[in-house]
Amino acid sequence: MKTPNQSTQTGENSPTPDPKNSGVISPEGIEAGNSPVEPGQQYQPVEIETLPSGQMVVTPANLPAPSRQRLVWLSTLLKNPKALLGFGIVSFFILMALFAPFIAPGDPNEFVGIPNQPPSTEHWLGTEGQGKDVYRQTIWGAQSSLTIGFATGFLITVVSSLIGMSAGFFRGRIDDVLTLLTNLFLVIPGLPLLIILSAYLQPSNATIILALAFTGWAFGARVKRAQTLSLREKDFVAAARVSGESSFRIIFREILPNMTSLIMGSFISSTTYAIGAATALSFIGLGNVSDVTWGTNLYWAQNGGAILQNAWWAFVPSGLCVALVAFGLSFINYALDEVTNPRLRAEKELNNVLKGTTFRKTRTRATPVLRLPK
Amino acid sequence: MRYILRRLGFYLVAFWAAMTLDFFLPRLLPGDPVSTILGAGNQLEPQQIQELKEAMGLTDEPLILQYFTYVTHVLRGDFGISFSNYPVPVINVISSGLIWTLLLGVSAVVISFVLGNFIGVVGSWRRGGVVDNFVPPLLVLIGAFPPFFLGLAAVYFLGYQLKWFPVNHAYGDTIIPAFDLTFFGSVVQHMLLPVSIMVLVTLGGWALGMRNTMVAILAEDYITMAEAKGLTQNRIMFRYAARNAMLPSVTAFGIALGFVLSGQILIEQIFAYPGLGYLLISAVTKVDYPLMQGLFLMITMAVLVANFIVDIIYTRLDPRVRAG
Numbered sequence: 001m002k003t004p005n006q007s008t009q010t011g012e013n014s015p016t017p018d019p020k021n022s023g024v025i026s027p028e029g030i031e032a033g034n035s036p037v038e039p040g041q042q043y044q045p046v047e048i049e050t051l052p053s054g055q056m057v058v059t060p061a062n063l064p065a066p067s068r069q070r071l072v073w074l075s076t077l078l079k080n081p082k083a084l085l086g087f088g089i090v091s092f093f094i095l096m097a098l099f100a101p102f103i104a105p106g107d108p109n110e111f112v113g114i115p116n117q118p119p120s121t122e123h124w125l126g127t128e129g130q131g132k133d134v135y136r137q138t139i140w141g142a143q144s145s146l147t148i149g150f151a152t153g154f155l156i157t158v159v160s161s162l163i164g165m166s167a168g169f170f171r172g173r174i175d176d177v178l179t180l181l182t183n184l185f186l187v188i189p190g191l192p193l194l195i196i197l198s199a200y201l202q203p204s205n206a207t208i209i210l211a212l213a214f215t216g217w218a219f220g221a222r223v224k225r226a227q228t229l230s231l232r233e234k235d236f237v238a239a240a241r242v243s244g245e246s247s248f249r250i251i252f253r254e255i256l257p258n259m260t261s262l263i264m265g266s267f268i269s270s271t272t273y274a275i276g277a278a279t280a281l282s283f284i285g286l287g288n289v290s291d292v293t294w295g296t297n298l299y300w301a302q303n304g305g306a307i308l309q310n311a312w313w314a315f316v317p318s319g320l321c322v323a324l325v326a327f328g329l330s331f332i333n334y335a336l337d338e339v340t341n342p343r344l345r346a347e348k349e350l351n352n353v354l355k356g357t358t359f360r361k362t363r364t365r366a367t368p369v370l371r372l373p374k
Numbered sequence: 375m376r377y378i379l380r381r382l383g384f385y386l387v388a389f390w391a392a393m394t395l396d397f398f399l400p401r402l403l404p405g406d407p408v409s410t411i412l413g414a415g416n417q418l419e420p421q422q423i424q425e426l427k428e429a430m431g432l433t434d435e436p437l438i439l440q441y442f443t444y445v446t447h448v449l450r451g452d453f454g455i456s457f458s459n460y461p462v463p464v465i466n467v468i469s470s471g472l473i474w475t476l477l478l479g480v481s482a483v484v485i486s487f488v489l490g491n492f493i494g495v496v497g498s499w500r501r502g503g504v505v506d507n508f509v510p511p512l513l514v515l516i517g518a519f520p521p522f523f524l525g526l527a528a529v530y531f532l533g534y535q536l537k538w539f540p541v542n543h544a545y546g547d548t549i550i551p552a553f554d555l556t557f558f559g560s561v562v563q564h565m566l567l568p569v570s571i572m573v574l575v576t577l578g579g580w581a582l583g584m585r586n587t588m589v590a591i592l593a594e595d596y597i598t599m600a601e602a603k604g605l606t607q608n609r610i611m612f613r614y615a616a617r618n619a620m621l622p623s624v625t626a627f628g629i630a631l632g633f634v635l636s637g638q639i640l641i642e643q644i645f646a647y648p649g650l651g652y653l654l655i656s657a658v659t660k661v662d663y664p665l666m667q668g669l670f671l672m673i674t675m676a677v678l679v680a681n682f683i684v685d686i687i688y689t690r691l692d693p694r695v696r697a698g
Contacts, residue, residue: 184391188392189674192670196399196670272518319526323520
């Protein structure tokens with residue numbers, strides 16, 4: 001058992017080996033212990049060997065492997081209705097982006113008819129101010145918008161993890177500099193910086209992703225630094241340090257696995273931010289206006305006078321898509337918080353226990369007291 | 375006091391960083407920065423271009439000297455001359471927008487903060503009640519909408535279709551600004567819709583954050599103690615629990631301000647509200663670099679000052695900070 005992998009998120013401990021199996025354990029025993037044994041299965045009889053010095057060494061032939069507690073939150077998450085709703089919405093839009101050529105065949109930039117026509121059987125969502133098909137533009141817009149969103153989310157997660165975890169782990173001078181940098185980026189308003197950055201750079205998807213990541217990494221770094229700070233004081237990190245593991249290994253093998261849910265949460269919120277901010281940028285006209293994204297659709301709707309022409313169908317679909325994706329993502333995060341926050345979970349479990357009993361919780365804030373109804 | 379001074383130092387560093395970023399950005403452009411930047415102002419006379427170059431510090435001097443010229447200009451409040459409003463200095467354009475941005479932003483932030491935290495407190499107090507079960511998810515749903523999309527929809531449906539609200543500018547076009555009721559009435563009327571949208575979008579964050587902190591605080595022993603002492607519910611709720619639960623909210627206030635401002639920029643654009651955000655976007659579309667840079671610095675400074683005020687309030691709320 002090299003890493004205890006105590007999951008601080010779920011607050012559960014890995015099972016310690018049965019006391020009767022404890023003893024001086026030889027390295028071979030540890031190796032053998034890694035073979036999985038089903039819970040409840042009988043352990044192999046232990047081998048007892050007497051050394052020339054007279055010391056007896058007990059070698060359990062088959063130690064139970066520590067069960068993988070660290071991903072418990074993930075399987076709990078997949079049973080959470082909020083998370084399922086979120087995953088459902090997000091996968092719907094991902095599928096929409098992937099199968100755009102089949103769902104909405106044809107070039108989204110093609111001029112198909114008279115401008116500002118209301119929805120009809122021919123053009124399901126009508127045409128916009130230049131006579132392009134709104135349905136096609138909405139479906140195809142998912143491709144760029146989601147690509148930018150997820151790519152930026154990934155980049156931000158990598159950058160903020162690196163910066164946050166190094167700051168939290170190494171402390172000292174490195175921490176001071178990185179924390180100052182993080183706080184600076186937190187306090188300098190993001191969108192204005194993003195706007196002037198994009199005004200100077202050539203508009204393309206790559207520059208948008210870079211600019212979004214440049215302005216958006218700080219919050220995640222701060223959260224990860226705090227988590228690393230608390231994890232590095234844990235016993236298993238001390239144990240790893242004593243056994244001579246390198247900092248690199250401690251960070252990536254000991255600390256990182258205990259932060260997976262936090263990192264996933266940060267990836268989701270960065271993606272939400274990126275989709276919103278990229279849409280805002282394109283809406284202002286700072287994206288590549290010839291690309292089809294939800295943001296440029298809104299830009300053309302605004303500039304084509306959709307509002308003055310009473311053409312609500314030109315801006316409602318793209319805006320709704322952005323909102324729904326953001327809604328789905330924040331529901332996943334909402335659920336993640338519920339699953340990994342022991343306090344919120346305990347509340348829920350208590351309610352489940354009480355279901356069907358005559359006990360009622362007092363309407364109290366403090367430690368719940370159960371009372372029989374009068 | 376030491377805490378306040380340390381924060382002040384940090385904000386000075388932040389301002390310097392923003393200023394330096396502002397200086398280096400145009401110089402990071404591919405090609406010759408001077409001609410790229412001035413390409414937009416090519417309707418100007420050669421002598422005026424020379425003046426502009428000097429005002430912006432874009433001379434043939436070594437970079438470090440350019441930087442010093444730039445810094446001294448900025449510290450004097452001299453951001454050069456706006457291309458799109460030639461020959462009005464950038465600083466005059468900015469000061470015309472600042473008041474509107476502050477009016478809109480401060481009202482929205484204060485309303486949203488107070489209302490959101492109140493919902494959070496009530497929600498956690500009656501956990502599982504109506505406020506707790508339905509309001510946060512609803513607010514999260516609304517908060518997921520990009521603010522500018524809500525703005526567009528509101529302008530379209532409530533403004534153009536139903537004609538309930540005016541849809542652009544800060545006050546009626548026919549009204550002359552004066553200290554009278556018609557003017558103030560018109561200003562309030564024009565603020566209603568943009569402020570409500572900004573409040574709606576940001577409310578969920580406050581409510582949810584406050585609720586989660588309250589859940590943690592309410593499990594503390596001193597709350598049980600307060601209940602055991604038989605204090606009134608209101609007293610426990612606001613004086614004991616909420617006051618402590620406020621602290622993370624107040625800390626988050628500074629960061630939230632940046633987000634609010636980002637939303638506000640787009641809202642101003644949609645409502646053609648003559649604040650800094652509206653000016654910034656029109657400066658970008660008119661490729662007016664001096665105005666853009668000046669606005670960025672001014673917006674940053676506004677956020678920094680607001681953060682500093684929040685820090686001062688924080689020391690009032692948390693005696694531990696005052697003592698340390």
